[in-house]
Amino acid sequence: MVVPAVFAEPDSSAMRRTMGRFLTGVAVVTATTHEDEKVGMTISSLTSISLEPPILMISLNLDTRTGDAVIASEAFAVSILGVKQEGVARQFAVRGGARFDDGDFEKTEGGLPVVAGALSQAECRLVNQYTIGDHQVFFGQVISSRYRDGEALAFYSGKFGAFRDFHHDAAPWMF
């Protein structure tokens, strides 16, 4: 691959490569339509925004069915994936592909679909939204969540991988 030597205003491909160097986890955002149809897609744009109250943020391409359902229902759920769910991550990233035909899904208390076996599952109420550039940014207040231990699925430079820790003790800032 050609490595640019100079700073330049990025086109969308250079922007993708620039930000692709920021390793992320992988999640699936899910929602339900007015007709009670399940929709969802794979995202890496999941960020924790506030602890009290608990608020997280996701960023979706404009005009996705998932985004439309989030706006209409004012609710969404996120499932943070482990390495065992790499297949789900791929399945939910295929444009126009079948999403819920294969795989194992559960329901939150509020009836939203979530990925069974995911490392974390959180159900959110939409509290704010903005359109920025070619994306819609959604802020969700977490109404209920649960988590489990497991090996995290990671995404870097367009490739899936796994997170492995250097040290087995959690960093002191976790507590």
Ligand SMILES: Cc1cc2nc3c(=O)[nH]c(=O)nc-3n(C[C@H](O)[C@H](O)[C@H](O)COP(=O)(O)O)c2cc1C
């Ligand atoms: C690892 C990974 C992360 C992704 N992150 C996002 C994201 O944060 N926001 C987004 O809009 N699309 C993201 N995508 C792309 C969508 O998953 C993909 O375009 C999907 O097909 C969109 O669903 P749709 O076909 O129902 O519109 C990501 C894809 C992958 C593989």
